[in-house]
Amino acid sequence: MSLAYDVFVNDPPPRNDGFLPNGDSKGGSPVASTLIYGSEEAVLTDPAFTTDQARALGDWVAGKGRKVTDIFITHGHGDHWFAAGLLAERFGARIIATAGTIAQMHAGVAGRPFLWDKIYGGKIPPAPVTAVTVPRNRFTLEGHDLLMVEVGHADTDDNSVLHVPDLGLVVAGDVIYNGVHMYLGQSATVGFGPWRDAIGRVEALSPRFIVTGHKNAGLDDDAQRTIDQTRQYLDDAEELLRTESTATGFFGAKIARYPDHLGRLILWVSARALYGVREHPEEQLARITLNSWL
Numbered sequence: 479m480s481l482a483y484d485v486f487v488n489d490p491p492p493r494n495d496g497f498l499p500n501g502d503s504k505g506g507s508p509v510a511s512t513l514i515y516g517s518e519e520a521v522l523t524d525p526a527f528t529t530d531q532a533r534a535l536g537d538w539v540a541g542k543g544r545k546v547t548d549i550f551i552t553h554g555h556g557d558h559w560f561a562a563g564l565l566a567e568r569f570g571a572r573i574i575a576t577a578g579t580i581a582q583m584h585a586g587v588a589g590r591p592f593l594w595d596k597i598y599g600g601k602i603p604p605a606p607v608t609a610v611t612v613p614r615n616r617f618t619l620e621g622h623d624l625l626m627v628e629v630g631h632a633d634t635d636d637n638s639v640l641h642v643p644d645l646g647l648v649v650a651g652d653v654i655y656n657g658v659h660m661y662l663g664q665s666a667t668v669g670f671g672p673w674r675d676a677i678g679r680v681e682a683l684s685p686r687f688i689v690t691g692h693k694n695a696g697l698d699d700d701a702q703r704t705i706d707q708t709r710q711y712l713d714d715a716e717e718l719l720r721t722e723s724t725a726t727g728f729f730g731a732k733i734a735r736y737p738d739h740l741g742r743l744i745l746w747v748s749a750r751a752l753y754g755v756r757e758h759p760e761e762q763l764a765r766i767t768l769n770s771w772l
């Protein structure tokens with residue numbers, strides 16, 4: 479039996495704590511979850527973070543009529559996995575990730591009271607880290623190989639992607655983006671070189687399809703287009719960092735180049751972190767990125 483995949487995109491939970499410099503409400507980014515399935519069983523990826531998102535995603539998954547064996551998490555950012563426990567319980571599934579991602583998940587839990595719970599209050603369920611590793615980062619779905627590939631730093635440290643060779647598919651988490659503003663804050667001190675290396679590692683897998691962790695649901699999953707546009711976004715960011723002297727200027731210039739991109743909150747957060755590091759090189763990056771969200 480051959481495999482197939484389908485994607486569910488959860489809308490961001492609403493925020494009512496102020497506005498962006500151009501007057502937009504803060505909002506957030508859509509989160510994409512992928513269901514890879516055979517005739518009986520399925521694997522789910524990155525199941526978002528609020529209780530409401532877990533319910534919407536879970537109902538969609540239930541409608542597919544497969545037994546969910548595993549839930550794979552690409553990286554440690556809470557918006558990709560705080561709801562994983564609810565889905566694991568609903569479907570009796572195991573949560574799996576690389577050792578590097580599991581360490582980042584623990585860091586995400588430690589930082590949760592200072593960031594996520596401040597912004598989203600009671601919308602996020604309890605999320606102890608229950609993910610486990612699998613030998614050689616490999617597992618199977620109805621006899622087909624699924625490979626966790628470690629690609630290093632992208633929008634955070636220790637990113638991984640899921641390669642499904644028999645589908646020509648890579649589930650890329652936040653290494654590749656698709657029509658959504660990219661989170662650049664955690665690259666503010668290291669620059670975009672490591673992220674470009676990570677993109678190259680994804681490209682070396684020769685995928686036909688890439689499902690990104692944040693996508694505009696109206697766009698397709700064409701691998702080369704999403705790779706090219708992700709590189710271009712980094713190129714543009716580097717150029718604008720040279721030509722714009724303030725975070726507000728960077729924010730406005732990016733919107734002018736990417737008027738249809740979703741998630742302008744993420745653009746503003748990224749701009750604040752990038753210029754925060756420039757203006758306060760003595761401060762810890764973790765403190766600057768935290769403040770950029772609040």
Ligand SMILES: [Zn+2]
Nearest residue numbers: 555557652691
């Ligand atoms: Zn993300």
